[in-house]
Amino acid sequence: MSEVITKARAARETTTALNNLTTAQKNEALLLIADALIAAQERLLAANEEDIVRGREQGTSESMLDRLKLTPERLQGIAQGVREVVELPDPVGETLHRFERPNGLHIEQRRVPLGVIGMIYESRPNVTVDAASLCLKTGNAVVLRGGSAALSSNRAIIAVMREALSRSDLPEDALQLIEDSDRKSVDEMLKLNGLLDVIIPRGGASLIRNVVQNATVPVIETGAGICHTYADESADYAMLAAIALNAKVQRPSVCNSMETLLLHESFAAKHLAALADKFIQSGVALKGCEASRQIVPTIELATEEDFATEYNDYILNLKIVKDVDEALAHIRKYGTQHSECIVTENAENADRFLQEVDAAAVYHNASTRFTDGFEFGFGAEIGISTQKLHARGPMGLPALTSTKYRVVGTGQIRA
Missing domain, CATH: 3.40.309.10 (Aldehyde Dehydrogenase; Chain A, domain 2)
Known part of the structure; x- marks a missing residue:
């Protein structure tokens, strides 16, 4: 069985537990993550330096290396972003509409998690933390597939975050990283209907185009920015x-x-x-x-x-x-x-x-x-959607939820 399927299944198995977590439990897990990222600064910067050195050897431009680079200040900002997510209202369970029909049925529309989110992105390791914290706050499991340029950084970041989750009520398998850098791992994620509920690509035009054109899993498109x-x-x-x-x-x-x-x-x-x-x-x-x-x-x-x-x-x-x-x-x-x-x-x-x-x-x-989730007051963002269905613009916590109708009756049947 491939790494992609194994980790997607592990993430899927956590969804029931995630649905039953309280906001306080999710927030406690995120605070543990924020503290762990700061405590592991030396370890994370060393892993990031591996990516920087490899990038320079491969001729990566300085502007792209800047996207990749972690510094103590950037790590502080990333951890602060997690803490800001903790402070944001939890949309899960929010009642959007409540009404009663003439036949006595009580109907409520409530926000619920999307389920398992597949995130495919490129070289910015801060996206790893942003995406994970937003998904976990909204009760979603997440399968992350970052670019090969940031593989050392992402491995270290995810290891630190999962270690923090192991000390919380939130299952650590809700957070998965695909380490296979072969493009086939991306292609496999695009077809994982039944294991992934949605895929969010974040990166350059070619990556987004590949996902949109080839995925059978529903996609929230985060577009290129001209x-x-x-x-x-x-x-x-x-x-x-x-x-x-x-x-x-x-x-x-x-x-x-x-x-x-x-x-x-x-x-x-x-x-x-x-x-x-x-x-x-x-x-x-x-x-x-x-x-x-x-x-x-x-x-x-x-x-x-x-x-x-x-x-x-x-x-x-x-x-x-x-x-x-x-x-x-x-x-x-x-x-x-x-x-x-x-x-x-x-x-x-x-x-x-x-x-x-x-x-x-x-x-x-x-x-x-x-145009940024932090600047709009959303805390971290998982991406900026340029499509018109489901979400548009910087995607904060509400964009990572769907809705469910809860219908309560007293024995009504339809004529």
Whole structure:
């Protein structure tokens, strides 16, 4: 029997016990995990260094290594994220609707766990902790399959977390890590109907596309992020510069970072040269349309492929547009329904942008980097859904539940 099936079955066998746990029991287990992660800092950083060294030897980019790297500060943040999940309301058991039918039936709709969640993701080891803590808080078992780049880190993290669970009322088999780095293990998870209730992919476009196209298990799609910021004609230059630099430079390797900056032609004429200097000084390689290259001749010409690329790196496309209509058309063509921003002092254009842009999060005068479970007050997040069924945007605790109708009668039968 394969590792995938063995561990998925072990996770499935814990679901009854998970359903019977109280919020206090789940929270106690999570607090043990948070403390254990800090206590095991030396062990976890040593394992992470193995991944960093291996990544450098394989030529991994510095931006991707940054996604992979753990530091004492990041570990503190990860543990704090677990503690914040403890403080969040437990959605399981929440009554969403309660009503009585004319025939006397009492009907309640309550939140219940999804069951066993399969999580397929890439190189960020913090996702291992985020996903596990959210799933366990909502009474779900979870089977994690991280990328090979973070295998040493993930092994150590899961070992520490399972050790903590062994001292709690929460079964440690509710938390599983697939260590087989062969792609066949992913393909096997996609077909585990009956053992996995849902699969959540989190990573690059090719990973997500493979899962969506090949899974028979239901999928919650967390999409790639080709995010745009549009500087409207009336945009305040200082505000736009701060927002755009933050959206690109603060952490370029994540899905809510900006990949294309759209500029109204009159704004570009006044400010693009100075703005380009700011990006170049921040280490950003610029690519631009023909109009932008007339203002900044040193930048590379952007292609159709560039505008359709999620760089996750210090690379930015520039595109000059004549008005908000052209900006909206560009976003419709190249956007991935993730996060989009308009910077403007024109209330009519702002309202139109917020209304017409089809994305999980749409911003007026704020960085797209805020599309994040922590920033939205959800605690940790399991991903940012760009689809429209079940959940959309940063997925916190309620997104990891389904509902059940409880119907109580006094002997009614249907005529």
